[in-house]
Amino acid sequence: MSDFFETQAIRTQTERSQFFEHSTPLYLTSSFVFEDAEDMRASFAEEKQRNLYSRFSNPNTTEFVEKIVKMEGAESGYAFATGMSAVFSTFAALLNSGDHIVSSRSVFGSTHSLFTKFLPKWNIETSYFKVNEPNKIESLIQPNTKILYAETPTNPAVDILDLELLGKLAKKHNLLLIIDNCFATPYLQNPIKFGADLVIHSATKLIDGQGRVLGGVTVGKADLVREVYLFSRNTGPAMSPFNAWVLSKSLETLAVRVEKHCENALKVAAFLEGNSNVQLVKYPFLKSHPQYEIAKKQMRLGGNVIAFEIKGGINAGRKFLNKIKMCSLSANLGDTRTIVTHPASTTHSKLSIEDRLEVGITDGLVRCSIGLENVEDVINDLKQALEI
Numbered sequence: 001m002s003d004f005f006e007t008q009a010i011r012t013q014t015e016r017s018q019f020f021e022h023s024t025p026l027y028l029t030s031s032f033v034f035e036d037a038e039d040m041r042a043s044f045a046e047e048k049q050r051n052l053y054s055r056f057s058n059p060n061t062t063e064f065v066e067k068i069v070k071m072e073g074a075e076s077g078y079a080f081a082t083g084m085s086a087v088f089s090t091f092a093a094l095l096n097s098g099d100h101i102v103s104s105r106s107v108f109g110s111t112h113s114l115f116t117k118f119l120p121k122w123n124i125e126t127s128y129f130k131v132n133e134p135n136k137i138e139s140l141i142q143p144n145t146k147i148l149y150a151e152t153p154t155n156p157a158v159d160i161l162d163l164e165l166l167g168k169l170a171k172k173h174n175l176l177l178i179i180d181n182c183f184a185t186p187y188l189q190n191p192i193k194f195g196a197d198l199v200i201h202s203a204t205k206l207i208d209g210q211g212r213v214l215g216g217v218t219v220g221k222a223d224l225v226r227e228v229y230l231f232s233r234n235t236g237p238a239m240s241p242f243n244a245w246v247l248s249k250s251l252e253t254l255a256v257r258v259e260k261h262c263e264n265a266l267k268v269a270a271f272l273e274g275n276s277n278v279q280l281v282k283y284p285f286l287k288s289h290p291q292y293e294i295a296k297k298q299m300r301l302g303g304n305v306i307a308f309e310i311k312g313g314i315n316a317g318r319k320f321l322n323k324i325k326m327c328s329l330s331a332n333l334g335d336t337r338t339i340v341t342h343p344a345s346t347t348h349s350k351l352s353i354e355d356r357l358e359v360g361i362t363d364g365l366v367r368c369s370i371g372l373e374n375v376e377d378v379i380n381d382l383k384q385a386l387e388i
């Protein structure tokens with residue numbers, strides 16, 4: 001098999017059936033049959049690699065997982081119903097009561113809730129470092145710290161964490177490094193190259209890329225994935241075969257889609273930088289980004305999300321949203337359709353101002369997930385909405 005990303009995305013395919021289909025069909029079946037008692041015994045004893053029941057594996061989920069495993073340079077993986085079930089099941093499988101996590105403060109909202117509201121029920125505590133203070137990470141490590149966790153680029157402020165540095169720290173202190181690689185996709189960034197033990201994706205975002213289905217996946221070292229798999233096959237967060245079928249097809253076009261998303265995003269970021277009603281633009285591949293050098297080192301392109309600061313604070317942010325004509329106001333991202341959100345008045349409105357500022361959400365911050373429309377139309381819509 002080729003080492004090229006695009007070829008692997010297209011040519012990694014489940015064995016053909018008796019019908020010699022060209023494109024992988026949908027295997028909507030909850031279970032699989034056995035030849036006889038011995039076949040069944042050997043299959044359940046895992047002496048044979050085969051499908052038993054779709055909570056464990058299914059040809060469609062296996063094809064999807066195999067593609068992500070190759071794209072990320074991992075050893076094995078498991079597919080989940082959502083990104084959050086991937087995050088939760090990975091932590092639940094690997095942690096014991098009394099273990100400790102060191103995490104970036106800028107993580108997806110539900111991941112943050114998991115750390116603050118739910119894992120403490122099992123006596124698992126988390127300490128946080130700010131994205132701009134990676135030098136504080138070592139001081140947070142305790143004798144019971146087991147996992148170092150981060151997302152990069154971060155949501156919604158589009159900050160960048162140095163994966164090489166995180167990889168070195170994890171190795172030095174014998175921690176498991178787990179990276180949520182959702183914003184970058186396996187096309188733009190491979191955390192395993194920098195020392196990550198496991199990589200998690202919400203496939204709901206750019207992997208699907210068309211806002212249709214939810215999905216998640218965890219890939220990485222085989223022994224760790226085995227733990228995650230054993231936990232998951234017993235607790236039931238499996239991805240549905242239908243979603244796996246959709247997502248495996250999506251991966252065939254991931255490279256071309258993400259290239260175009262990034263090309264459009266860079267153009268929009270450059271436009272925003274030149275607009276007099278915009279105070280600050282954060283896009284990883286703009287020279288003005290505070291972690292531009294790190295982004296260049298670890299990412300192929302800058303991604304499709306831009307954060308920018310409108311002059312005039314919370315009211316200007318709300319006015320901007322109300323003037324938007326074509327782009328969508330939605331909480332999702334990584335869609336063909338450009339999406340704009342104003343975190344301070346919506347997704348993060350319940351946080352105190354101090355907590356919001358700690359994760360880089362100022363009152364005028366707007367997050368834009370740039371889609372695949374003609375970029376002129378996206379720029380024109382943002383331009384007219386910025387005329388305050």
Ligand SMILES: *Cc1c(COP(=O)(O)O)cnc(C)c1O
Nearest residue numbers: 082083084108180182202204215
């Ligand atoms: C969306 C998202 C998740 C959660 O994924 P779901 O598929 O919505 O459960 C986790 N991490 C990041 C960075 C995300 O953007």
